[in-house]
């Protein structure tokens with residue numbers, strides 16, 4: 001166990017996860033101008049749609065919501081992670097939302113949030129796990145695509161979805177919200 005890892009995180013059990021994430025992040029940042037600008041390139045715009053309120057959220061208590069509203073099999077999870085996340089919103093930039101459909105073969109990720117790792121998974125079909133602090137990046141497993149992340153906006157206490165970064169599993173393009 002690296003003493004550097006222990007000093008930085010004081011959580012020895014997370015050293016392998018952090019190593020994998022650091023390597024993947026280095027690759028992405030070396031090939032793109034910046035991780036957030038890479039995510040912005042892939043965003044599908046939607047009319048602003050309210051999905052919750054900050055005052056109703058508790059840290060590490062995820063809430064599912066259907067999105068887009070016209071797609072009955074597509075749900076997302078809204079969660080306050082308790083630590084800053086890529087594209088996170090709110091005072092602490094820790095509120096994020098992700099698709100519940102695994103990007104490998106559409107396995108259902110509902111209820112698989114792991115608060116100790118800020119991750120979704122393992123997927124019940126082939127065990128892929130996704131990091132919610134880093135735009136849904138794959139930590140381990142068969143999937144090669146990050147989990148689609150909802151772009152969120154806060155207006156007072158209200159939380160809105162304004163777009164999706166990534167392609168919802170089973171679609172050739174993300175459907176419009178109202179069609």
Ligand code: FES
Nearest residue numbers: 102105107123126
């Ligand atoms: S469907 Fe999720 S890992 Fe295969």
